[in-house]
Amino acid sequence: MKLTIIVIGDEILLGQVTDTNSGEISRTLGPEGWETVETMVIGDNADAIRLAIEKAMGQSDLVITTGGLGPTKDDITKTVMTAYFGGELREDPEVVDNIHRVFEKRNLKMNALTRAQAMVPTSCKVIQNVLGTAPIMWFERDGKVLVAMPGVPFETVGMLHSAVLPEILRHFRSDIKVLHHTMMVSGITESALAEHLCAWEENLPPHLHLAYLPTPGLIRLRLDGHYHCADTNAEAQFADAVSTLANILGTYLIYDGDATAAMIVLHYLRKKGWTLATAESCTGGNIARSITKIPGCSDTYVGSVVSYSNDVKQRLLGVNPDTLADEGAVSENVVRRMANGVCMATGADCAVATSGIAGPGGGSDEKPVGTVWIAATAQGQTVARCMHLPGDRQRVINRATTEALLLLLSILQ
Amino acid sequence: MKLTIIVIGDEILLGQVTDTNSGEISRTLGPEGWETVETMVIGDNADAIRLAIEKAMGQSDLVITTGGLGPTKDDITKTVMTAYFGGELREDPEVVDNIHRVFEKRNLKMNALTRAQAMVPTSCKVIQNVLGTAPIMWFERDGKVLVAMPGVPFETVGMLHSAVLPEILRHFRSDIKVLHHTMMVSGITESALAEHLCAWEENLPPHLHLAYLPTPGLIRLRLDGHYHCADTNAEAQFADAVSTLANILGTYLIYDGDATAAMIVLHYLRKKGWTLATAESCTGGNIARSITKIPGCSDTYVGSVVSYSNDVKQRLLGVNPDTLADEGAVSENVVRRMANGVCMATGADCAVATSGIAGPGGGSDEKPVGTVWIAATAQGQTVARCMHLPGDRQRVINRATTEALLLLLSILQ
Numbered sequence: 044m045k046l047t048i049i050v051i052g053d054e055i056l057l058g059q060v061t062d063t064n065s066g067e068i069s070r071t072l073g074p075e076g077w078e079t080v081e082t083m084v085i086g087d088n089a090d091a092i093r094l095a096i097e098k099a100m101g102q103s104d105l106v107i108t109t110g111g112l113g114p115t116k117d118d119i120t121k122t123v124m125t126a127y128f129g130g131e132l133r134e135d136p137e138v139v140d141n142i143h144r145v146f147e148k149r150n151l152k153m154n155a156l157t158r159a160q161a162m163v164p165t166s167c168k169v170i171q172n173v174l175g176t177a178p179i180m181w182f183e184r185d186g187k188v189l190v191a192m193p194g195v196p197f198e199t200v201g202m203l204h205s206a207v208l209p210e211i212l213r214h215f216r217s218d219i220k221v222l223h224h225t226m227m228v229s230g231i232t233e234s235a236l237a238e239h240l241c242a243w244e245e246n247l248p249p250h251l252h253l254a255y256l257p258t259p260g261l262i263r264l265r266l267d268g269h270y271h272c273a274d275t276n277a278e279a280q281f282a283d284a285v286s287t288l289a290n291i292l293g294t295y296l297i298y299d300g301d302a303t304a305a306m307i308v309l310h311y312l313r314k315k316g317w318t319l320a321t322a323e324s325c326t327g328g329n330i331a332r333s334i335t336k337i338p339g340c341s342d343t344y345v346g347s348v349v350s351y352s353n354d355v356k357q358r359l360l361g362v363n364p365d366t367l368a369d370e371g372a373v374s375e376n377v378v379r380r381m382a383n384g385v386c387m388a389t390g391a392d393c394a395v396a397t398s399g400i401a402g403p404g405g406g407s408d409e410k411p412v413g414t415v416w417i418a419a420t421a422q423g424q425t426v427a428r429c430m431h432l433p434g435d436r437q438r439v440i441n442r443a444t445t446e447a448l449l450l451l452l453s454i455l456q
Numbered sequence: 457m458k459l460t461i462i463v464i465g466d467e468i469l470l471g472q473v474t475d476t477n478s479g480e481i482s483r484t485l486g487p488e489g490w491e492t493v494e495t496m497v498i499g500d501n502a503d504a505i506r507l508a509i510e511k512a513m514g515q516s517d518l519v520i521t522t523g524g525l526g527p528t529k530d531d532i533t534k535t536v537m538t539a540y541f542g543g544e545l546r547e548d549p550e551v552v553d554n555i556h557r558v559f560e561k562r563n564l565k566m567n568a569l570t571r572a573q574a575m576v577p578t579s580c581k582v583i584q585n586v587l588g589t590a591p592i593m594w595f596e597r598d599g600k601v602l603v604a605m606p607g608v609p610f611e612t613v614g615m616l617h618s619a620v621l622p623e624i625l626r627h628f629r630s631d632i633k634v635l636h637h638t639m640m641v642s643g644i645t646e647s648a649l650a651e652h653l654c655a656w657e658e659n660l661p662p663h664l665h666l667a668y669l670p671t672p673g674l675i676r677l678r679l680d681g682h683y684h685c686a687d688t689n690a691e692a693q694f695a696d697a698v699s700t701l702a703n704i705l706g707t708y709l710i711y712d713g714d715a716t717a718a719m720i721v722l723h724y725l726r727k728k729g730w731t732l733a734t735a736e737s738c739t740g741g742n743i744a745r746s747i748t749k750i751p752g753c754s755d756t757y758v759g760s761v762v763s764y765s766n767d768v769k770q771r772l773l774g775v776n777p778d779t780l781a782d783e784g785a786v787s788e789n790v791v792r793r794m795a796n797g798v799c800m801a802t803g804a805d806c807a808v809a810t811s812g813i814a815g816p817g818g819g820s821d822e823k824p825v826g827t828v829w830i831a832a833t834a835q836g837q838t839v840a841r842c843m844h845l846p847g848d849r850q851r852v853i854n855r856a857t858t859e860a861l862l863l864l865l866s867i868l869q
Contacts, residue, residue: 055479056482056492056493056494056495057482057486057492058478058480058481058482058483058486058492059479059483059669060479061474061475061476061479062474062475063474065471065497066468066471066472066473066474067471068471069469069470069471070470070471070472073470073471079469079470079471080469080498080499080504081469081496081497081498081504082469082496082497083494083495083496083497084478084495084496084497085493085494086493091493091494197847197848197851201848256472320768321762323741323744326748327744327745327747327748327749328736328741328742328743328744328745328747328748328760329741329745329748330741331736331740331741331744331745331762331764332740332741332742332744332745334740334741335739335740335741335742335764335853336740336849336853338815338816338817338849339817340764341764341765344764344765345764345765345767345768346761346762346763346764346765346768346772347741347760347761347762347764348759348761348772349734349741349744349748349759349760349761349762350759351744351748351753351754351757351758351759351760352754352757352758352759352802354758354802354803355758355759355802358801358802358803359759359761359772359801359802388771388772389765389767389768389771389772390767390771402751403751404751404752434610435610436749436751437749438610440748440749
């Protein structure tokens, strides 16, 4: 089944806002058997929207549009859709009620512009957008479906999972059910992993498919299985395949499920009941951020000392000024002391620490840009490692963040 | 002049990687007078690439493609381009030299796959990609241009600014020169600002255009001026318009230029020679990260205490346990003490602090999710403010980050 996504919005076309909705839609529908054939990004322009809809409806079974539905842009998108799918624009009393509810929650009063959002084509079925004021519109024509969704990511993603995906699965009910399972793999490059799994992959039956989804330092492996709905043995067969794959992966498999490095570290720490702190120089708060993005992390994560200056490394982490003078801030002894120092300062059981040169300045012949020392400590055992990371400042920071968390994992398991 | 961007790559179409290149290209070429009419995202598929190129060349003067040029995908994209623009694939000795240079820098050996990257259509002019191994290809047909660029953002962005943009400006040399100037505005909503500037905007001559680029808490205003190249008075006239706009903006204008909240804070602190620290609870390291993203920030920024647990608030920032018990962690007195405490702990001259409920859990009737206290202190003066922020966890964190930095700015100016 083929899917085309149309992203509507001048702000995205002009590069003022980065579109993340289309990725979320593809990632969500892909494992359900939907192949995204194209994503089009167009402006708030009637001709462009009309041409995009015509092309998308021609090449796909399902079209999802995002954006073009704000209170100031409503007219263009809805008028084009009404022309294409028929009917006329009429105020929908249930949408008016929904807008009232959303506005009450936000302590706002409805105005004329917002009220106009309740106008919907009579040719569509409305899916109430409980997270915002722009109604979600479900159109059908020639056996194909177009779903018009709002563009605010919080609303798009929330409504996709809670209402739109279930409706799509109901509508396009097929004889095939798709099962999937994700595992996180570390300690091996993507090409070495492909070699390691080669024999098993070559003998996979055609209804099983393995997808490699590499991220820096961590590989996500997703196994998809396509079965007939009547096949009562499907779940057991698929579980067998998952377990065989897990056996072949052995110690490379670090987490059974879909997770970031920070989520995996929290998982293992919770099993042991240990708390975590971080001490960051070159990553500058990025490790703390990657952990505190996770709701509920406060049961395990106590905090961080971002010791950007040498003075703060001494004051708060107890790094010896002589070590800093003799070996430099980017050195094994400093990063080890940072990890131990933040445990002492915060009372945490475990810690990771980073000190490096993220660039673009600050490099030397001996320690070029990309040189990063990382350390991890857990209940008395401390390990450290030096890395030479390629790329620009942000890539070095992101990679060092993942590697520091994986280093801690290596002494937790 | 019209521009179409084609983003090639299964990983982007499937949502495994978020495309940021197209936004950078639009943001860079827009102010030079290029209107992006469409961005297409397609997979590594010969038919899709061919159809996209045909459509794009039909509707635009310039087409930029990104991606589809990795060592394993080279064939598809280059074969399609050779078929469309003519010529044949041949090894380019200068590209071979460039790949050798790049590999030497990375301490890697060239293999057969990489060597194949040196094959380029005889119908194109090569722009050496000094940041990677995939050559940039410049094609011309019927007075239109297609530039094929690599997909790795570090290479795309770097080469766009250093080599591709200058070549585009040279090639499409026009009688028009475009001048632009960006200013950062704060303390007013976008709609109130539009009202404030209404009279001035209505009387703007047609060669001047004002663009509103809102971000959470901060509005970027960009004035574009289109002049004839022969107009020797253009710069002076444009400077006049900029200065009139600055006068009307008055105190809403917080920075003359394009900058993030963190960059503006660093700018004002450097003028005073003051250092900065941060104390973060609900923002969890995000403020530190927004500052340490900026190369060279270490002259001003000393570090952060991410005091996620109450225990760390007491240990490292000296927050009184009685205050925590009586008023809760999300309270004025706690956040004020955090700001002052981190100055004492680190020796910094100024600080910002945050404590709030980012959600989705942890809210109460009295302090619902989105309640955030922020404080700022500069040489003895401390201010604090309570906010009720809408949206999900990440939106609350991002908005609190900007508002805390702007609060510090309000006592620095």
